[in-house]
Amino acid sequence: MNYQTYEPHIDLKSLISCYWTLEVPKQSETQKQRIVPDGCIEMAFILGDDIKRYTSENEFILQPRAMVLGQTIEPFYIEPTGFVKTFAVRFYPYGFANFVSEPISNLINKETPLSKLFEKETADDLEQKIIQAGNTIQRISIIEKFLIERINDEKTIDKIVKNTVDSLLFTNGSASIHSILKEHLSKRRQLERNFKKQIGVSPKQLGKVIRLQTALKMLLDQKAENLTNVAYESEYFDQAHFTKDFREFTGINPKEFINHENLSLSTLFYK
Structure with a gap:
């Protein structure tokens, strides 16, 4: 890998x-990989064989080969x-909204083909250039030219939204919206409306x-001796709160996560 x-x-x-x-040789026996949320939006190009995404225990779709x-x-x-x-581009939470007119909330929890977000001819041309490129450096050059041409100079990232994201990243997600807005609490509704949009x-x-x-x-770096320490260092109220949030976003509890056999991809990305 x-x-x-x-x-x-x-x-x-x-x-x-x-x-x-990411390159992984063909395996004699394939295995499902659990992917957990990371807060980012990604544009990805599948250059190898198809990848299944499971929509239920036994049902799946094939991911689009050029998607967000x-x-x-x-x-x-x-x-x-x-x-x-x-080959993929990992955008900051507020980053991708600068390149498309589609509401970002329409993209949540799914893959969207590039042809649905840009003109089909444009999307198809970009995909073919990425496929035909000789190496990663060439692909980066192609995608950067594509993205830079699409930045609308008149459109700026909403300051309230960006400051909120920056504060959340700086405090590892523990900052409250009340503390971030401070003297601008009257803008909370505006923040939540614009935040959801972007x-x-x-x-x-x-x-x-x-x-x-x-x-x-x-957990992956084994920097804490036990789950109570992990909860404390991550600024959860208590271990029960930590376990509840953990199960919500990963589908399993922290103890199961540590030795779970189908988490090698998520482990790779997080480490």
């Missing part, structure tokens, strides 16, 4: 967290059908996902 990340161009650093690639994965607030399973080769989820939901990320990284 080969997972690599790459820094974005300086003009896109405020909107894009990174580019990443919106905000996810619940875990889901994927399973490769053969050789895995993926991010796709509420401030509270994003805060919970970010705080969970802190706990997940501690």
Whole structure:
């Protein structure tokens, strides 16, 4: 399994967290992988064999080969059908809204083909260029040209929304909306309305996902001696609160997560 990340161009650093690639050889026996929320939106290109996304225990769809994965607030399973080769762009929570007119809330918990978000001819042309590129550096150059051309200079990230996201990231999701807005509490409704439009989820939901990320990284890096310490270091009220949120976003409890056999992909991304 080969997972690599790459820094974005300086003009896109405020909107894009990174580019990443993943290559996994074809396995004799494939296995479902549980993917847990990370608070980001991703544009992905499947360059290898198809990937299944399970919609129920036994039913699945094939992921679009050029798609945007919106905000996810619940875990889901994927399973490769053969050789895995993926190139993707990981946007900050408020980043992708700058490139499309589609409400971000329409993308939540699903994959949306690029052809549904951009003109079909444009989306198809971009996909073919990514496929035909000789290496990752060329793909990054192609996607950056595409994105930079689409930034609308007259459209700026809503300051209230960006400040809220920055505060949530800085405090690992533990900051309350009350403390973030302080003297501007009258703007809370405006914040929640604009936040949902640009991010796709509420401030509270994003805060919970970010705080969970802190706990997940501690579990995976084995930086805490027990679950009580993980809850404390992640600033949960108590272990019961931690376990409740953990199960909401991963579908299992923390003890099950640590040794779960189908979490190798999520482990890779979080570490």
